[in-house]
Amino acid sequence: MSPQDLRNKIDQILHTPNACSPEEFIEAATLYANLTNNLNRRLTLCHRWIDQGLRCEAIHMASLEPDILDNLSAIDLGEALEDWTLLCEANNAPIAQRVNWEQASFLNEAWDMEERLSSQLRNLRTAILDKASIADRIGILRTLLDIDPNNLAWDTMTRELEHLRVLELEDELETASERKDLKKLKALEAEIHSADWREPPPMDLLSGSVAQRRKAKKHRTQRQYNKLAKALHAAMYEGDPIEATKLRTSWDQVQEVARIS
Structure with missing residues (x-):
């Protein structure tokens, strides 16, 4: 029955x-x-x-x-x-x-x-099978934690991957610094200083990301100054006050951006 x-x-x-x-x-x-x-x-x-x-x-x-x-x-x-x-x-x-x-x-x-988690669980399985980057897997796990914050499994997995990600970030920061890749350095700094970490990254990585981004910024600014200085010198030598005024305005703009960044 x-x-x-x-x-x-x-x-x-x-x-x-x-x-x-x-x-x-x-x-x-x-x-x-x-x-x-x-x-x-x-x-x-x-x-x-x-x-x-x-x-x-x-x-x-x-x-x-x-x-x-x-x-x-x-x-x-x-x-x-x-x-x-x-x-x-x-x-x-x-x-x-x-x-x-x-x-x-x-x-x-x-x-x-379980139904709310189902799509993210599929994403996590796919990421693992496809050997997705550590950063991508951390992103999925953080989403799972947002939905299910009391699940110790997600917390443990996230912390383990974050430890590995710190090692990657140290290498990526060094490479980007050598290449003076300001765009990459800004992205790395944002990730390192994100509030999403279960445990904050080491202090030397936090401070190092800022220092390297500023160093690359200073290098780029100096290159812009050098380029503008040559162009300004040429404009003045050729007696072109209009071009010289434009270049001077560009110089001031570069100086202002450098001051606030």
Whole structure:
């Protein structure tokens, strides 16, 4: 007998108690008590796993036949539960436990959380299989942490990858500094000083990223000055005051950008 058929049988008995034999009543009461007790037992186990951070395991347990949430919905007698309990007591039939709806709500929340995480979990699996960069994997894990901040697994994985990313950043910073790649240095500085780190990067990396970006900025500014100086000298030598004025304006603009950056 399916849970829904059992529920229908109980509704029929409650509506017309004399419509079934004593044996049929005892059978229905026994089935209902056993099913309720089994669902409560599994609910308790799922709740324990959720508390331990084993949400996937809890959901797997809940989805095994008979599916916990589906069957709880099917056998919920609502306000009729009290009448059914009194009827069972009067006929010395097994009395079902009350469903632990609080634990059921926690399980339902776990299902909702898993659905919210599903797309990012797919992204993480794809990133791992495709051997995506450490930075990309960290980005996915940080998104998972935004959705599920209490999951220790995401936190641990993120911290481990961040440690590896720090080593990469040290090398990338050195390479960008040697090439005087200001655009890259700005991007590295922004990443290093981001508030998203689970643990802040080392102080020497924090200060080094600023120093190297300023050094590259100074180098670029000097090159701009040198170029403008040559052009300004040529304009003045050729007696071109209009061009000289334009170049002087450009000089002032470079100077202002250098001052505020």
